[in-house]
Structure formats: C-alpha cells, structure tokens
Amino acid sequence: MTRVVPNGSKGTQRAPQLEAITVSRFAPFRGAAITAVNLLVFFVLWELIARTGFINPLFFPRASEVFSALYRGFEDGTILPQLTHSITNFLIGLAISAAIGIPVGLLMGASRVADLILSPYVWAMTSLPRVALIPLLILILGFGNAMQLTIIVLSAVFPIMVNCMAGVKTVDSSLLRAGRVFGTSQSEMYVKVILPFTLPFVISGVNQGIARGLVGMLIGELLGGGGNGLGSLRMVVMQHIFVEVVRGGGDHSGNGKQETELERRRPRQAYDLSRGNRGHGARSPRKHRGKRLA
Numbered sequence: 194m195t196r197v198v199p200n201g202s203k204g205t206q207r208a209p210q211l212e213a214i215t216v217s218r219f220a221p222f223r224g225a226a227i228t229a230v231n232l233l234v235f236f237v238l239w240e241l242i243a244r245t246g247f248i249n250p251l252f253f254p255r256a257s258e259v260f261s262a263l264y265r266g267f268e269d270g271t272i273l274p275q276l277t278h279s280i281t282n283f284l285i286g287l288a289i290s291a292a293i294g295i296p297v298g299l300l301m302g303a304s305r306v307a308d309l310i311l312s313p314y315v316w317a318m319t320s321l322p323r324v325a326l327i328p329l330l331i332l333i334l335g336f337g338n339a340m341q342l343t344i345i346v347l348s349a350v351f352p353i354m355v356n357c358m359a360g361v362k363t364v365d366s367s368l369l370r371a372g373r374v375f376g377t378s379q380s381e382m383y384v385k386v387i388l389p390f391t392l393p394f395v396i397s398g399v400n401q402g403i404a405r406g407l408v409g410m411l412i413g414e415l416l417g418g419g420g421n422g423l424g425s426l427r428m429v430v431m432q433h434i435f436v437e438v439v440r441g442g443g444d445h446s447g448n449g450k451q452e453t454e455l456e457r458r459r460p461r462q463a464y465d466l467s468r469g470n471r472g473h474g475a476r477s478p479r480k481h482r483g484k485r486l487a
Contacts, residue, residue: 272426279422282338283410286345290402293346294353295395301354302361302391303383315358319351323409324416331417341413341422348409349402356401360394361387 219226236256242248243255266272301308301315323344334340364387372382414424 272423275421275423275426279410279414279424282341282422283345283406286342286410287349287399287402287406289342289346290349290353290406291399294350294398294402295357298354298357298398299361299388299391302358303387308358315351315354318347319355323348324412327412327416336417338421340417341410344409344413345406349406352401352405353395353398356394356398357391360391363394364390 239256243250243253263272297311301311326347327340327344330340330343334343368386368390369382372386377385410422411424411427414422415428
C-alpha cells in the first residue's frame with residue numbers, strides 16, 4: 194500500500210507504507226483443531242451407523258465397543274506384548290532396509306556398471322508380490338523372528354533403493370556443470386551437490402519403505418508368525434469370529450444367542466487358563482484325571 198507525499202515543485206514521491214497483519218494466538222493450533230474435529234465427526238458417524246443395526250454388529254461393531262475392547266486388551270496384557278514384538282521387529286527391519294537400500298541405490302545411480310548389474314534383480318524383486326515368498330521363507334527359515342524380519346526387509350528395501358537411484362539420476366545437469374567449473378573433485382561433487390539434491394528422494398523412499406514394511410510385517414505374522422505379533426493375534430481373533438458365524442451367526446433365536454455368548458466367553462477362559470487363573474466352572478486337571486482313572 195502506498196501514499197502520495199508532496200515534495201514541492203518536484204512533483205510527487207511514493208513511499209511504501211507497512212501494513213500491520215494481525216495473527217490470532219490460536220493460529221498455531223488450527224491444524225490440530227481441524228484434525229480433532231474431523232476424527233470426532235468420523236467416530237460419531239461410525240457409532241450412529243452401527244447403532245442403527247443396518248449392518249451385522251459382528252462385522253461392524255460400534256466404535257465404543259472397539260475402544261472398550263482395546264482398553265481391556267491393554268489392561269489384561271493381551272495386546273501390549275504382541276504390539277511390542279511387532280514394533281521391535283518393524284524398527285529392526287526398517288533399519289536394516291535403510292542401511293542396505295540407501296547406499297546401494299546411490300551406487301546404482303552414480304555407477305553405470307552397478308546399474309547394469311543390479312537393475313534386473315532390483316526391478317524383478319520390486320514387482321514381485323511378497324506373499325509369494327512366504328512359503329519359501331518358511332521352508333528355509335521356519336516360523337519365528339527370522340522369517341518376519343526377512344519379509345519386512347524384502348518389502349521395505351527395494352522402494353528405498355529405487356528412489357535413491359532415481360534421485361541420483363535426476364540431478365540437475367546445470368549444478369554438475371557449475372561444480373566442475375569451480376574445480377570440485379568427484380568426491381566433493383557427490384557430497385556437496387548430489388547428496389543434497391537426492392535427500393528428498395531418500396526421504397520419499399523411506400516413507401514408501403515404512404508403508405511396505407508394515408504390510409510385510411502383518412503378512413509375515415499372519416501366515417508365519419509362530420504365534421507372536423499383532424498379525425498372529427488378529428488371526429486368533431478372526432478364528433473365534435468365524436466360529437461365532439458358523440454356530441450362531443445366522444440364528445437370531447435364543448439358542449443361537451446362547452451359543453454365540455458361549456463362544457465369546459471361551460477365548461477369555463482359555464486366556465485365564467493359560468495364566469493360571471481358572472474361571473468359574475473350570476475343572477482342575479488333577480480332579481479330571483482322577484475321575485478318568487476311577
């Protein structure tokens with residue numbers, strides 16, 4: 194914004210005028226407030242739709258029931274050990290993937306020979322579904338952490354490698370020419386020009402590796418977790434849900450409801466027995482053995 198200032202016979206002179214900008218003190222919290230309101234509306238709509246009963250509650254439970262089940266799972270120690278196991282394996286696998294993928298990707302982008310040698314294998318493994326490798330990995334490594342870490346690394350390392358390679362190959366040629374004009378050596382060119390230009394590609398590759406690694410972690414735990422991790426816990430829960438569907442899912446009479454309620458209680462009783470806390474009505478193994486011997 195400008196204003197005209199008279200200056201005698203020399204005509205006029207325009208002088209800039211600073212405009213005051215008022216910023217609300219709540220402006221830094223605007224993004225967090227929008228996110229909170231968005232999530233609140235989402236969960237309220239979820240709760241209302243589930244309460245209508247339009248969808249079978251077995252497959253679409255209420256949001257309040259989901260949060261209540263999560264709280265009970267953390268309280269009785271069912272979820273926390275499995276969550277710790279999954280997070281530990283995922284972080285180790287992601288660290289291994291970054292340690293392998295970033296240097297190899299930078300090497301492939303900088304060296305024509307390395308690119309010609311490694312590119313066929315890298316692109317083949319990038320396009321290969323990870324699920325197809327799990328039976329082979331189970332035969333070689335068995336069930337357990339070794340197989341889970343391997344599938345996480347195979348899922349995360351190749352996106353990191355491909356993005357790092359693409360970052361080096363797309364460096365602006367004018368930057369390289371400017372570096373040569375100033376007499377930079379090959380190592381200085383790589384450190385001061387190529388690596389800073391490639392950094393966004395490295396971060397993008399790590400982000401893609403995180404997404405692919407999470408998928409690989411769940412697939413490995415579902416199909417070959419050996420009873421550990423969130424994937425294995427999800428498989429156990431799914432088995433109990435399908436038992437409920439078979440025994441009481443299509444029967445809305447009193448008998449079907451009673452069978453469904455019994456199936457809901459069985460996982461809890463099995464968990465209590467595994468911890469040594471036998472529920473009501475559970476027989477002691479010694480008494481049961483004595484009756485069989487008699």
